[in-house]
Amino acid sequence: MKRWDRQRIRYGSSVDAPEQPPQRLRQLPSWLLNRAANAANGHVGAAFAQEGVRKHHFTVLLALTESGPASQADLGRRLGIDRSDMAAVVADLEGDGLIARERDPGDRRRNVVTATEAGAAALARLDERVSAAQEQLLAPLSAPERTELTRLLRRLLDPPPTP
Amino acid sequence: MKRWDRQRIRYGSSVDAPEQPPQRLRQLPSWLLNRAANAANGHVGAAFAQEGVRKHHFTVLLALTESGPASQADLGRRLGIDRSDMAAVVADLEGDGLIARERDPGDRRRNVVTATEAGAAALARLDERVSAAQEQLLAPLSAPERTELTRLLRRLLDPPPTP
DNA sequence: ATCGATAGTTGGTGTTCCCAACGTTGGTGC
DNA sequence: GCACCAACGTTGGGAACACCAACTATCGAT
Numbered sequence: 148m149k150r151w152d153r154q155r156i157r158y159g160s161s162v163d164a165p166e167q168p169p170q171r172l173r174q175l176p177s178w179l180l181n182r183a184a185n186a187a188n189g190h191v192g193a194a195f196a197q198e199g200v201r202k203h204h205f206t207v208l209l210a211l212t213e214s215g216p217a218s219q220a221d222l223g224r225r226l227g228i229d230r231s232d233m234a235a236v237v238a239d240l241e242g243d244g245l246i247a248r249e250r251d252p253g254d255r256r257r258n259v260v261t262a263t264e265a266g267a268a269a270l271a272r273l274d275e276r277v278s279a280a281q282e283q284l285l286a287p288l289s290a291p292e293r294t295e296l297t298r299l300l301r302r303l304l305d306p307p308p309t310p
Numbered sequence: 311m312k313r314w315d316r317q318r319i320r321y322g323s324s325v326d327a328p329e330q331p332p333q334r335l336r337q338l339p340s341w342l343l344n345r346a347a348n349a350a351n352g353h354v355g356a357a358f359a360q361e362g363v364r365k366h367h368f369t370v371l372l373a374l375t376e377s378g379p380a381s382q383a384d385l386g387r388r389l390g391i392d393r394s395d396m397a398a399v400v401a402d403l404e405g406d407g408l409i410a411r412e413r414d415p416g417d418r419r420r421n422v423v424t425a426t427e428a429g430a431a432a433l434a435r436l437d438e439r440v441s442a443a444q445e446q447l448l449a450p451l452s453a454p455e456r457t458e459l460t461r462l463l464r465r466l467l468d469p470p471p472t473p
Numbered sequence: 474a475t476c477g478a479t480a481g482t483t484g485g486t487g488t489t490c491c492c493a494a495c496g497t498t499g500g501t502g503c
Numbered sequence: 504g505c506a507c508c509a510a511c512g513t514t515g516g517g518a519a520c521a522c523c524a525a526c527t528a529t530c531g532a533t
Contacts, residue, residue: 166388169376171437172369176444176456177350179463181365182390184347185490186467187340192519201519202344206335213332220480225329227345229522234482256480256529274334281339287466293339296462300342303450303459304349348521355488364488383511392491397513419498419511 190284194276198269199243203228203236205277208245208270211262218257245269353447357439361432362406366391366399368440371408371433374425381420408432 172178188202195201206226211217217225223233237260240246245266251257262270285293335341351365358364369389374380380388386396400423403409408429414420425433448456 166384168388168390169369169373171372171376172389173464174460175440176448176460176463177347177354177440178369179460179467180343180347180350181489182467183463184340184343185390187343188490188519191340203520206332206341209334210332213334218480221329225331226335227331227348227521229520230481231483231523232521238482254480254530258481277338277340285339285466287468288462292462292465295458296466297337297339297342299451299455299459299462300339300346301336302455303448304342304345305450344520351488351521366489381511392489393512394492394514395490401513417499417511421512 187280187284190280191277194273194280197276198273200269200273203232204240205270205273207233207236207240207260208262208266208273211246211260212267212270216259216261218251219260220257222260240266350443350447353443354440357436357443360439361436363402363432363436366395367403368433368436370396370399370403370423371425371429371436374409374423375430375433379422379424381414382423383420385423403429
C-alpha cells in the first residue's frame with residue numbers, strides 16, 4: 148500500500164459545516180428539552196454557586212417565602228423533591244441559618260419549616276441573580292416568544308385532565 | 311396549655327387546593343425546563359430501558375445512521391457528549407455488537423465508529439419507542455403547539471450569532 | 474388496643490455532566 | 504531532522520439529581 152493511499156478521509160460532517168446535531172435530534176422534543184434544561188442549569192447554577200446554594204435550596208426558600216411555613220413533606224410535594232433529598236436540603240439551610248425547623252406541636256411527626264430573616268434576604272439576592280440568568284438564557288427569543296415558551300411548558304406540565 | 315390549644319394548623323397550601331408549586335416557579339423558564347426535561351426522561355428513559363441502553367447510546371446510533379461513520383471526537387462535538395463519556399458509550403455499544411470501532415488508518419489517533427446491521431436494527435426499534443414516548447410527553451399539547459414548542463426550543467439552543 | 478398511613482431520617486443506587494491527567498499521534502515551525 | 508503544540512482516546516474521579524428501601528415515631532380510625 149503506497150503512502151498516498153491512506154489519505155485523510157473526512158467522516159461525518161463536511162469540511163466547513165460547523166458540526167451540528169443530527170436532524171432527527173433537532174426536532175425531537177425530549178432531546179431539545181434536555182439540552183435546554185442543561186443550558187438553563189449552566190446559567191442558574193452559576194447564580195446559585197455565587198450564594199453557595201443549589202437548585203433545591205432556592206426553591207425551598209422561595210416556597211416558604213411565598214406561602215409561609217410548611218412541613219417538609221408538603222414542600223416536597225409542591226416542589227417535586229423527594230423526602231430524603233428534602234431532609235438534606237433543610238438540614239443545609241438550617242445549618243446556614245436561613246430557615247428554622249421545629250416539631251409541629253399539633254402533629255409531632257412533622258417539622259414546621261420557616262424562613263428566617265437571613266433566609267428572606269438570601270432569597271432576595273438569589274432571586275435577582277436567577278432573574279438575570281433567565282435573561283441570558285432567553286436572549287435568543289423575543290418577548291412574545293418567551294411568554295409563549297413559558298406557557299407551553301406550563302401546559303405540558305400541568306396535571307393531565309383526570310375527570 | 312389546654313388540649314384544644316394545639317389543634318392542627320394547616321401550613322402552606324389551603325385545604326382543598328391540590329398542592330401546587332409556587333407561582334414564581336410556575337413562570338420561571340429555567341425551572342419549567344428542568345421539570346419538562348425530567349418528565350421527558352421518564353418517558354424516553356423507559357423506552358431506552360426496554361432495549362437496555364441509555365440516552366447517549368441512542369443518540370450515537372442515531373448520528374452514525376444518519377450521517378455515516380465518524381470519530382468519537384466528532385460524535386462528541388455533534389451530540390454534546392464529553393470525550394470521556396463517549397469512550398464509555400462506544401465501548402458499551404461495541405460490546406453489544408451495535409457498532410464497529412477501528413483505528414483510522416489515515417489518522418491513527420482516531421477511532422472510526424460505524425453502525426453495524428444489528429446497530430441499525432436496534433436503532434429502528436429504539437426510534438419507534440422514542441417516537442411513542444414523544445407522543446405521551448406532548449399529549450397535553452395540540453399539534454400546532456407541539457411544533458411551536460419545538461421551534462422555540464431549537465431557537466433557544468441555536469448558536470448565538472457570532473459575527 | 475390494634476392497624477394502616479404518614480413524617481422524617483439514613484443509606485444507597487443510577488444517570489448525567491464535567492474536569493484533570495496521561496500516552497499517542499499529527500501538524501507546524503525551525 | 505527536531506521541538507513544540509494541538510488533538511485524540513482513555514482512565515479516574517467528583518458533583519448534582521432523581522429515585523428507592525428500610526426504619527422509627529406518630530397520628531387517625533376502627
